[in-house]
Amino acid sequence: MLTKSLKDNLSKMKERYHNSQDLIVREFVSFGKINSAVVYIDGSVDKQFLISGVLNPLQTSPPPKKDDVTDYAVSKIVAFAQAKVESDESTIITNLNNGFCTIFFENTTSVVCVDSTKWPVRLPSEPPTSAVINGPREGFVEDIVTNVALIRKRLKTPDVIFDKMEVGRYSKTQVRVCYIHGIVHPKIVKKIKDKIKNIDIDGVVDSSYISAFLEDRRHSVFRQVGTSEKPDIIASKLLEGRVAVIVDGSPIVLTLPYVLWEDFQSSNDYYTTPMRATFQRWLRAFGALIAIILPGCYVxxxxxxxxxxxxxxxxxxxxxxxxxxxxxxxxxxxxxFLFEILYEASLRMPRYLGLALSVVGALILGDTAVKAGLVSPPAVMIVALTGVMSYTVPNQTSQISFLRLVFTFLGGILGFYGIIIGGLFLAGYLCSIKNYGAPxxxxxxxxxxxxxxDAIFKKPITSQITRPKSFPNVNNRRLKK
Amino acid sequence: MDKALKYRIVAWVVAIFFLILLPSAVSVPSQLQTTAIVSGIGIDKEGEEISLSAQILIPQPSTSYSPKSTVISGTGKDLMDAISAVELKTGQNLGLAHCYIIVLGDEICNDNLIETLDFLMRSNIMGNNTALIHTSKKAEDILKVSSQFSESDINNLQNIAKFNKENYNSASTSLIELFSEYALPASASVIGTIDSDESSNGQSSGGSEESSGSGGESSAQSGGSSSGSSTSAFKNEGKAIVIKNGKKILNLEQEDVMKFNWLDSETQKGNILIENYSDKDLQNATIGIRQMAKRICFNPKITNNTPILEANITLETRIESIENGGKIQSSHKNYYNDTLVSAIKTKVNQDIQDALSLAKEYNFDIMDIYAIFNSNKTADWKKYLSSLDNEDNYIQNLEIVVNVVVKNKE
Amino acid sequence: MTKELTSRQFILLSIFIMLSTKVLTIHPFVFEYAGKDAIWSITLGFLLDMIILIGVVILLQKFKDISFYGLLKKFFGTIIAKILLVFLFVFIALKALFLYQETHSFFLQILFTEISPLIYIIPAVFITGYFAIKGINTIARSMEIFSIFILIGIVICMLTAINGLNPDYILPFFENGISPMFEGFKAQIFYRGNALILLCFMGKIDFKKNFNFKFFFFNTLMALIVIIIALFFYMLYGPSALYVEFTLADLPQHDPFVTDLGRLNWLSIVVCTLALFLTSSAFLYCLANIGRWVFGFKRALIPTGIALVFITILAIINDYSLVIMQEKILREWMYACGIIMAIYVILCVIFLCVRRKKWTKP
Incomplete structure (x- = not known):
């Protein structure tokens, strides 16, 4: 509880933050006679706005006629800033943590919280994992507000809903569950929100933390939550009736329900000719299949x-x-294993070294291993080929690598019989998964x-009259002719 | 049961199964190291025993595709025994999956081939469409010649076998065809003959071709060097043997095979040589005509207890050469006329009648006469057969009426 | 009752079940009895299959809200219903065992020079058991995924055979009268009547509009394709059919130009194994279901395990050899299967005649 003493209140705040040096407390005189102080976390506020929009009006305005200083202060602060009067200590701290500046007044038990947030953010740029030849190049950033804006920019309707939630005992990470009212099936939204609500974790630093809680089969090799770094993809998935989960601090936005075939679709497919897109999808599927079974078949x-x-x-x-x-x-x-080690090393190495390493790995190591008679050229070629092919579906690369190893074992132990058994098991396993109502x-x-x-084939957008039936949604019609 | 526990049990069972089998997968060498890849086998008779020669490919540790091969022989009481003998010699399993040819020595063809080859059909160790070739010498010799050729050489045994299949189809029998034809009432097959000629002195390096007369000879040297001392050659002269009831009954010369080819619907190409031809443009000329394509349609009928086969043959032909006593003939002129067409028809008719005479003489049916009549005129054919003293002599009363349509494909 | 199968899935399931035993060993086997007229025996067999299939499907639509056990119970009482289900259990178990044997023999001949029965049976039991426990929905979905590959594989195998077809091998028809045809038909009774297994899915199918047309169109089409495979096989191998063991695997083996490209029988290996294991899983699922009905198990694991143990024991008795099975067991089992088939055909006729309302009241 706040007291009427400014000094006590300020020392309480400092104590609450364990005298952390980034908690800035600046005392000043407002309205010509009232002792006041502005409190904020360094680096989280827009200082220029703080001076011109908050401190200047408070210092230069005449004193209030009534006793209620905080309400008077709110009315004097620049109109477009979000300012509110708060008296609960925990809310004040939450606001401080979220980049608000807080103004304390002498003889008052409430404070004014002004939204002056300005976190250091990256500008939207083309995400490295989903580069396109045609189509928009904007990507999400780590700032949730920017990400929400990027989606809003594409879906200008009040039916787009961003439900705000908070996860993490320490991190207090903002999570927004986004969907289009009137398209999405309410049961899906409820299930997702329930799951997020039930998360009791100390901190969430990335969307992958949330993703792990949203998956039904947590030990599965296969991911059950879709991801994207591109607002255009998220917008189109929302339009299909999916739900997006945006997590503050992560440029990766989660989508649900997720079906495996989504990874065989690329955003490029929608910005190129349907025939080309269809062909590319088949190539991806073929590439993934070959990448999984070829080493096993060879063995x-x-x-x-x-x-x-x-x-x-x-x-x-x-x-x-x-x-x-x-x-x-x-x-x-x-x-x-050699290939996997090279891959791992090239990821961890500084970029300029990584490039050199991959060249050394691929050309020199492979070539010398063949010349030294350690390995045969067909084996090197097959593994290298499958290595390249596994990147035809970038989101499934890790799964493909794992399955490639499993199928190599099966091929080695049981020959084609093992590969067929493995293929059947894989199909059976994948067929048995149901993910938020979607097989x-x-x-x-x-x-x-x-x-x-929009699956095996990619037809023109003009023939996509209905939304996908693979997962539940309430408004099936998409295109009116 | 707890779900996690269930998963754990399944995972452990699968892991144990894998671990038990893993050592075998790690220690098993490549099949290519334990198996001798056989590209052809030869079967001869040695006294009462069967000798099997296997042409085994020897992998070369190089990136170029030029396999060498060697021939290893073994004898045994039967084919399985002989294969075991070869395996003992090589220290490897014989991999017959890629064997494209079976060369039969002359002597073995006098025995019942069906009994000899039954093991190969039944055991599934070899493709059942493997081509059969007869040689008037020892099968082993043919394979030895073949082993001197590399796969990339122009004339190796495989190429010759393929060529024969396309051009002398009636004399190109595979393992499965031999067994099928044996089981049919006619019980006759034709197997092409290829010989080796050790005496011929190759004047050119390995893989070159030297042709003479109607047959082709190809020569090869070990390692492809240019010295011509120890040169061997294939003699593919278009000859063949006739097998009836599993045994050889007759040797056919090339012209005989060509005559039987007229009634074989699968043989599309061939040459027609018209000798002593005269018309308004040419005198005593020899005309070489290329047969481009052939369609054949049979119309069987039985009149007065005589089977008559009407063969309607349509030929697409082209004049390839004209020898007219040294005179140069204009290439722009169309030499096709009624006289030439009539000469072609006469030639075809004569060939077929000759073939029929030969078939009657030795009482064999490689033209599927039985099947043609039995399929189309079943009742009449049965009646005809029952009227014969010996049903096996059904071909003796056969008449063939040939109608030829010649089309110019200049 | 929950509708676990869509119309499409049921159509696929019926095709898989009906054709499962018809693409590998049946043709050389029938040739032994019918000779040149084997193709007619096969066609007659399909006619019988289609008649049973039509009866079963009409029945499934007539009693679409009740399980087969429920129907039997209401009609005959619990004890007789359970006895009848035990008969069906034996029928399906023999069929399932036959599929395992066929696949094993197929692997033995085509893939491995030798494969230990134990190494074969453990993965086979594992995968089919897994599917059976996961349920018919998983099996049907997997069938949906693989069906197009299986169809393409079958068509390619057929096309590779076109070059060497010889009509004289099957002509003239009925040269020795029609008795060989009936001999061949009688011999293949064990391979037939698979449609009766579909009774286990009574009450689980969500019948959509146009179901009947689609059902009979696709089943007839597939039956025709399999008859064409038989036709090609007999026209290709003729009298040598006796030497050949696996129809689909041997179709691409005849033409030397095809084998030059590589041994395309690997395609048939993939096609047949996928189809056979998926069908075995469906059989196992039915066995587990019957086990549930008869013994009242609540979960699928125990009856599936019992069914697998039953099949494994039968397989061990048979020494894992298809040849032995054909020589010794098949002829004996053929009669058992024939009798059960007859009982169930009569049962179907009875059910077709009764009034629906009376027997589907809750």
Whole structure:
């Protein structure tokens, strides 16, 4: 509880912040006679606005005629600033933490909180993970207000709702659950909000923390929450009836319900010709499939099924594996691990070193390993090829890498039989996942014919009359003809 | 049961299964290291035993595609036994999955081939469409010649087998065809003959071709060096043998094979040589005509207990050469006229009648006469067969009426 | 009752179940009895299958809000219903076992030179058990995903055979009368009647508009495709069909120009294994369901486990060999299957004749 003594109140605030040096307390005289103080957290406020919009009016205005100083102060502060009178200590601290400046007055038990927030933010720029050839290049930033604005900019309707929530005992991270009223299914929104409400964690520093709580199968290899760094993608997903979860401090916005096929769609698909987009989707699917099974198939063929290789290819392979000391299984495993280590190292290295390392890794290590007779050229080629192919679906790269390893094991242990068993298990597992009312493999399994216009095929936007049926939504019609 | 516990149990079971099998996957060498890749086998008879020769590819530790091969032989009481003998010699399993050819020595063809080759059909170790080739010498010799050729050389055994399939289809029988034809009432097949010629002195380096007469000879040297001392060659002269009831009954010369080819619907291409041809432009000329395509339609009928096969043949042809006593003929002139067409028709008719005479003489049916009549005139054909003293002699009363339509494809 | 299957999924399921035993070993087997007329035996077999299928589907639509067990119970009382279900259990178990055997034999011949029965059976039991526990919805969805690949694979295998077709191998029809055709038909009874298994899905299907047309169109189309496969097989191999074991795997093996490209039988391996394991899973699901009905288990795990143990024991008795199975067991089981089939066909006829309202009251 605040007291009437300014001195006591200020020392209480300092104590609450353990005398932290970034809590700025500046005393001054307002309205010519009242002792006052402005309190704020350094770096979180716009100082120029603080001087011109808050301090100047308070210092130069005539004294209030009535006793209620705080209400009078609010009326004198520049009109466009959000200012409110608060008396609860915890609310005052929350406001301070959120970049408000707080003005204390002598003989008053309430304070004026003025929104003068100006956190250090990055300007919206093209996200490195989803570069496009055509289409908008704007990306989300770490500031939630900017991110909300970027979505609002694209959906100028009062039906777009941003429900505000707070997660994290210490971090008090702002989370906004965003959806379009009248399109989204209320049950989905409720489930998401309930899940976020139930999160009791000390701090949330990125959206991936929230994402982990939103997933139904938390030990799964497969992610069950969609992500995007681009406001145009989020806007289009909201229009499809999905829910977006924006987390302060993260440029990655989460979307739900998520189906696997989303990762095979790229924002580029919507800004290019439908035929090209369809072809690219098939390429991605083919690339992902090959990336998963090719090393396993190679090992299976070399160990158990050489019969299926055409004679000319067989001779080439037989020539190239002469004198290799490792069994094909170990050989492929060795190269996969080498590849993964190179990948990991190149990520961690400074950018200029990382480039050099990847070149050294790919060209020199591979070449010398072949020349030294440690590994055979076909094995290097196959692993390198699958490595490249796994990036055709960037959001699934880690899953593909894991599955590639599993299928290599299966191919080595049981040959084609193992690969088929693995493929069946994978399909069965993915088919059994239901994610916020959406079957994970929809619209392929179950096959939703009407959704194929934007799944296996990409039809022109003019033929996308209805919203996806793969997950629930309340307003199915999208295009009026 | 607790969900997490259930997951853990399943994960442990799968992990244990993997761990048990993992050592085998780690220690298993590549099949290519434990298996000898066989590209062709030869079967001969040695006394009472069967000798199997395998042409085994030897991988070369290089990036270029030029496999060498060697021939290793083994004998046994039957084919399976002989294969085991070869495996003992090589120390590797024989991988017959890529074997494209089976060369049959002359002697083995006098025995029942069906019994000899039954193991290959039944065991599924070899593709059932593997081509069969007969040689009048030892099969091993042919494979030895073949092993001197590399895959990239122009004339290797595989190329010759493929060429024969396209151009002498009636004499190109695969393993499965031999068994199918054996099971049919006619029980006759034709297998092409390829020989090796050790005596010919190759004047050119390995892989070059030297042709003479109607047949083609190709020569090769080990390693492709230019010295011509130890040169071997294939002699593919278009000859063939006729197999009936699994045994050889006749050797066919190339012209005989060509004659039988007229009634084979799959053989599309060929050459027609009209000798001593005279018309208003040409005198005693020899005209070479290329057969570009062929369509054949059979119309079988049985009249007065005589089977008559009406063969309607449409030929698309082109004049390729005209030898007219040294005179140069204009290439712009169209030499197709009724006389030439009539000569072609006569030639085709004569060839088919000759082929029929030969078939009657040795009582074999490689033209599928039985199947044609049985499929189209079942009742009459049954009646005809029952009227014969020996049903197997059904071809003796056969008449073939040939109608040829010749189209100019200049 | 929850509708677990959409119309599309049920159509696919029926196609998989009906055709599961018809693409690998049936053709050489029937040829042994029917000779040249084997194609007619196969066609006759499909006719029988289609008649049973039509009856079953009419029944499923007539009693769309009640489970099969519920219907049997109301009609015959609990004890007889359970006895009848035990018959159906044996019928499906034999079929499932046959699928396992067929796949094992297929792997043995085409993929591995030798594969230990244990190494084969453990993953097979694991994967089919997994699907059966996950439920028919997961099985049907997986079928939806793989069906297009399976169809493409089958069509490619068929196309590779076009070059060497010889009509003389099957002509003239009925050369020795129609008795060989009936001999062949009788011999393949074990392969037939799969449609009866669909009774287990009674009450679980969400029938949509145009269901009947789509159902019969796609089932007839697939039956025609399989008959064409048989036709191609007999026209390709003729009398040598006896030497060939697996129809779909051997179709691409005849033409040397195709085998030059590589052994395309790997395609049939993928196609057949996917189809056979998914169908086995559906069979297992039905077995587990019957186990639930008969013994009153609440969860799928226990009846599925029991069904798997039952099948594994049968498989061990059979020594995992399809040849032995054909020689020794198949002929004996054929009669068992035939009798159960007859009982159920009669049952279907009875149900088709009764009034719906009387038996579907809650």
């Amino acid at each position: 299976a063929v070399m160990l158990y099924h050489y019969k299926i290789i055409p004679i000319k290819l067989l001779i080439s392979i037989a020539n190239s594996i002469q004198g290799i000391p490792l069994s094909p299984f170990l050989e492929v495993l060795f190269i996969i 994970y493999l929809a619209p392929l399994g179950p096959f939703v014919a009407k959704d194929q216009k």
